Amino acid sequence: MSAEALKRIDHLARALKAPRIQEAAGRLAEQARDAGWDHEEYLAAVLDREVAARDASGSEMRIRAAGFPTRKTIEDYVFDHQPALKRDTILHLAGGTFLANAENVVLLGPPGTGKTHLAIALGIRAAYLGHRVLFATATEWVTRLQGAHAAGRLNAELAKLRRYGLIVVDEVGYIPFEQDAANLFFQLVSSRYEHASLILTSNLSFARWGDVFGDQVVAAAMIDRIVHHAEVVTLKGSSYRLRNTEIETLPSVRAENAADYNHSN
Ligand SMILES: Nc1ncnc2c1ncn2[C@@H]1O[C@H](COP(=O)(O)OP(=O)(O)O)[C@@H](O)[C@H]1O
Numbered sequence: 001m002s003a004e005a006l007k008r009i010d011h012l013a014r015a016l017k018a019p020r021i022q023e024a025a026g027r028l029a030e031q032a033r034d035a036g037w038d039h040e041e042y043l044a045a046v047l048d049r050e051v052a053a054r055d056a057s058g059s060e061m062r063i064r065a066a067g068f069p070t071r072k073t074i075e076d077y078v079f080d081h082q083p084a085l086k087r088d089t090i091l092h093l094a095g096g097t098f099l100a101n102a103e104n105v106v107l108l109g110p111p112g113t114g115k116t117h118l119a120i121a122l123g124i125r126a127a128y129l130g131h132r133v134l135f136a137t138a139t140e141w142v143t144r145l146q147g148a149h150a151a152g153r154l155n156a157e158l159a160k161l162r163r164y165g166l167i168v169v170d171e172v173g174y175i176p177f178e179q180d181a182a183n184l185f186f187q188l189v190s191s192r193y194e195h196a197s198l199i200l201t202s203n204l205s206f207a208r209w210g211d212v213f214g215d216q217v218v219a220a221a222m223i224d225r226i227v228h229h230a231e232v233v234t235l236k237g238s239s240y241r242l243r244n245t246e247i248e249t250l251p252s253v254r255a256e257n258a259a260d261y262n263h264s265n
Pocket residue numbers: 072076077078079081082109110111112113114115116117118240241
């Protein structure tokens with residue numbers, strides 16, 4: 001390739017703000033000559049580098065913006081520790097159809113069974129698939145909505161949040177809500193209903209959500225909207241955190257495993 005042409009490519013790639021084209025043009029031209037690619041194949045290979053790099057940096061930006069407390073992947077989830085959970089269920093969710101259909105995922109189970117892990121892993125997948133994602137605990141969501149409400153812009157905030165394809169609400173039920181908090185949370189759920197996805201995690205079965213929201217009617221109306229289009233995944237067993245300790249179960253877990261977790265996948 002002539003030095004002249006390479007210089008022009010440099011200039012044009014800069015004008016297009018496409019640094020990978022500049023980088024790939026010379027290198028791939030040599031490869032093309034060696035391998036006998038035609039012009040179209042060469043052009044496709046160069047553009048491919050730019051697009052792949054943009055996709056990767058877009059995903060990385062979405063992952064950083066999501067506010068995950070840590071990074072977890074489906075690949076590091078040990079399914080053998082959770083025999084009741086079908087790997088296919090999670091792999092299917094990882095494919096992202098639920099996001100396209102504005103469906104929800106609910107992860108229920110005792111502490112340490114990987115609810116947050118799976119919620120983060122699915123959130124990261126969503127970011128890779130091009131969806132904007134936000135992660136926070138139920139308490140943090142309520143604080144955010146209370147702030148918006150106090151500033152008289154709750155509807156604007158809910159509308160803004162609807163532009164996120166996925167919102168993760170971790171730890172529903174760790175702290176009971178006051179009535180105004182329960183109402184705000186209900187509005188979050190309603191505003192996303194059939195528009196955009198939610199992933200919720202909870203250590204409590206649905207039967208006990210009434211206590212969290214202080215009101216059986218509000219809880220029932222909320223659960224109704226959440227599970228209308230949802231995959232409910234129930235995790236069981238002992239904490240993964242305690243797997244190599246002498247401790248077999250946490251105080252509350254035995255009773256809950258026995259009585260509460262009877263939803264089927
Ligand atoms: N089946 C599993 N395979 C691999 N790591 C797991 C598994 N279950 C839990 N963990 C790990 O154990 C820790 C606790 O899991 P976490 O998702 O926070 O539990 P939960 O949210 O259900 O309380 C995390 O570090 C998580 O990555």
